[in-house]
Amino acid sequence: xxVLVDEHTRLAVAGMTGREGSFHxxxxxxxxxxxxxxxxxxxxxxxxxxxxxxxxxxQAAQQVQPNTAMIFVPPAFAADSILEAAAAGVALVVxxxxxxxxxxxxxxxNVLRRRYPGTRLIGPNCPGVLSPGKAxxxxxxxxxxxxxxxxxxxRSGTLTYQIGNEIAQAGFGCSSIVGxxxxxxxxxxxxxxxxxxxxxxxxxxxxxxxxxxxxxxEEAAEHIAAHMSKPVVAYIAxxxxxxxxxxxxxxxxxxxxxxxxxxxxxxxxxxxxRVGRTPTEVAHIAVEVLGGSAIAAP
Numbered sequence: 001x002x003v004l005v006d007e008h009t010r011l012a013v014a015g016m017t018g019r020e021g022s023f024h025x026x027x028x029x030x031x032x033x034x035x036x037x038x039x040x041x042x043x044x045x046x047x048x049x050x051x052x053x054x055x056x057x058x059q060a061a062q063q064v065q066p067n068t069a070m071i072f073v074p075p076a077f078a079a080d081s082i083l084e085a086a087a088a089g090v091a092l093v094v095x096x097x098x099x100x101x102x103x104x105x106x107x108x109x110n111v112l113r114r115r116y117p118g119t120r121l122i123g124p125n126c127p128g129v130l131s132p133g134k135a136x137x138x139x140x141x142x143x144x145x146x147x148x149x150x151x152x153x154x155r156s157g158t159l160t161y162q163i164g165n166e167i168a169q170a171g172f173g174c175s176s177i178v179g180x181x182x183x184x185x186x187x188x189x190x191x192x193x194x195x196x197x198x199x200x201x202x203x204x205x206x207x208x209x210x211x212x213x214x215x216x217x218e219e220a221a222e223h224i225a226a227h228m229s230k231p232v233v234a235y236i237a238x239x240x241x242x243x244x245x246x247x248x249x250x251x252x253x254x255x256x257x258x259x260x261x262x263x264x265x266x267x268x269x270x271x272x273x274r275v276g277r278t279p280t281e282v283a284h285i286a287v288e289v290l291g292g293s294a295i296a297a298p
Contacts, residue, residue: 001202002131015072036064061088071095079104086116095123105185121187127157127179148173151197154209166283190220212238225271235282
């Protein structure tokens with residue numbers, strides 16, 4: 001098992017004919033993901049190495065029945081593409097696009113919940129979702145990960161890759177890796193993804209990689225204490241962030257002492273979640289909880 005994407009994924013890509021879209025579409029297909037089509041207005045009838053292109057999401061849904069959408073279109077058009085995919089009945093939308101205006105993100109968030117509750121949004125400004133050995137939807141470098149029983153959910157992409165790679169070097173692997181993105185209005189939260197891992201038979205432990213700013217990690221701490229039976233370990237990026245300096249993702253905005261790495265770590269540890277101070281330390285903790293030996297120091 002896995003969460004969100006697997007061997008049953010049927011992927012269509014908005015912006016597939018662009019430089020980045022075509023590169024990652026073909027990379028996902030090489031990994032084994034079933035890419036059934038793409039959507040680029042005005043280019044319907046073309047193809048990308050045999051993958052058909054459609055003018056609209058409605059046409060793609062009718063012709064190739066995608067259940068997953070990947071959004072690679074420019075920020076000005078991304079919100080409309082997400083909502084068009086939802087209107088066409090696509091169950092999972094993974095928005096890679098960064099730089100979407102916060103007002104557009106808020107509009108998408110509200111419309112999805114009011115009009116298209118059957119569509120789940122991951123992102124925007126995220127690296128995507130990888131289920132090792134099954135499917136890759138996004139830009140996650142799959143070579144860093146092995147198939148296994150650790151579920152990873154993160155606001156940061158590159159730190160996730162390091163944690164996953166160190167877990168793999170210790171002989172363990174991941175069920176799925178979900179990058180929720182670091183924008184102010186994410187389509188899915190830590191809590192949303194932790195619930196999926198809790199229900200997933202393959203996942204035995206979860207690693208949550210957060211960062212400074214916002215309250216998502218504190219909310220996750222409350223949920224873990226109240227509803228999770230599987231162990232969760234965490235990492236918070238930003239312990240050495242200079243006070244008062246804005247840095248990182250658009251969602252990494254600190255108000256006073258709220259949202260700091262120390263405050264988030266305290267909230268999690270008070271609920272019984274072990275928090276690593278570095279990506280290597282959290283990988284060590286995960287391996288220890290799984291019953292493995294410590295990872296060799298670099």
